[in-house]
Amino acid sequence: MTQATPREAPVGRDRLVREAFVLFAEKGFDSVTVRDIAAASGVSVGLINHHFGSKDGLREAVDEFFIAQFEDAITGAAAHPEATTPEDHAKIIDGWIARHEKDWPTIVAYFRRALLEESDWGFSVFQRFYGFVQSSVMRMDAAGQLAPDVDRLWLPFLMMYLELGTMVFDPYVKRVLGRSGYERDLWQRRHRAYMTLIRRGSSPKRAGL
Amino acid sequence: MTQATPREAPVGRDRLVREAFVLFAEKGFDSVTVRDIAAASGVSVGLINHHFGSKDGLREAVDEFFIAQFEDAITGAAAHPEATTPEDHAKIIDGWIARHEKDWPTIVAYFRRALLEESDWGFSVFQRFYGFVQSSVMRMDAAGQLAPDVDRLWLPFLMMYLELGTMVFDPYVKRVLGRSGYERDLWQRRHRAYMTLIRRGSSPKRAGL
DNA sequence: CGCTGCACTGAACTATTGTTCAGTCTCAAC
DNA sequence: GTTGAGACTGAACAATAGTTCAGTGCAGCG
Structure with missing residues (x-):
């Protein structure tokens, strides 16, 4: 004492x-x-x-030990209300990943298992990530950066699937491509592909069909 | 005998x-x-x-019992080479889901575990799904339905993440929204949101920034 | 020095779980 | 009717895992 x-x-x-x-x-x-x-x-x-x-x-x-590591990623992100575009919030995530590069494989593996087990805290991580992405989408909307026919309910989830899917399915990508999607050059390509998809989709310019 | x-x-x-x-x-x-x-x-x-x-x-x-059920989904899909657009291949998937509506929750749960446990056959399912999506993307490309700056390597994976993420993260969506994303109306909304995102992204028409 | 509190030990205990096996029952074949 | 094969039973077995607890060593304190 x-x-x-x-x-x-x-x-x-x-x-x-x-x-x-x-x-x-x-x-x-x-x-x-x-x-x-x-x-x-x-x-x-x-x-x-x-x-x-x-x-x-x-x-x-x-679990607490693990969450403590995520804490600064989430709250750190929430501490950047100026982040409005997908670029911004992706940059925040990327920064966090870069800071944890050394034990990244272990973090991914643990996170995968947490999701699998549907534990309460696994849900709380999901929920807070959702809150982060969703408010980010709302700000985009307010800033007029969202097309009118975009589904405001599903877009945050779909964005999360792209982000979390990269993490959860990386072991399989590794087996398909022979390398992890988190290797620097692949990761940067993925980053651009993600941005392109979120912003403009995959159809050619001249009026999408 | x-x-x-x-x-x-x-x-x-x-x-x-x-x-x-x-x-x-x-x-x-x-x-x-x-x-x-x-x-x-x-x-x-x-x-x-x-x-x-x-x-x-x-x-x-x-596992064999389970794979036998998936067999017709994969091979059945491969048996539709005329499917070129995302609409087509999504329609095939939707049809299969509709046919298995009764035990869909069990199938989702089992598949979830297989994917997250990294079992060999989980990988083989992933790989075949990848082959399906990838060839589908190649056909879209050949048909001129892909913008030139779209990343041909990552697009199939990102499309898979959207599809598999819906499955893997459904328990969490259920806890956020109070309902499963596979309930009919939500599922249909998700379907449209997926199509919109893949085709046109989320930015408003006037030159996406 | 003795007392107290706490990190730490490891053999022993108990519950659980996958596996075994001797034996029963049923039915088709001869 | 006898026989043989295979489905099926369930008590017993052995291994494994989580938990308990009496005891050790050490650091601070009066």
């Missing part, structure tokens, strides 16, 4: 969260045993329940 | 596959026990290993 408490960050707890994060991302929650995690962290099995009460408690801690 | 063998379709085996299909879709392979499946099917636990050798054997049988 006094200020300079000497043991404020139990080393075991910290290691457990980080190692569990990697293992959960790699193999999935059910397929990882507490003994795996303890071994990878170099601690004993008992420590997990000592700190987290149960394996599920550890999962919650890992 | 003679022609009219009386017990050609063991009732137990059949029920096990169908019930396991539903349970796997609902809760995921790992979360379903052989006892769950046996109880739901009204048979004994031993029967599973009698017919399938192991729980994994049952999974393979369920």
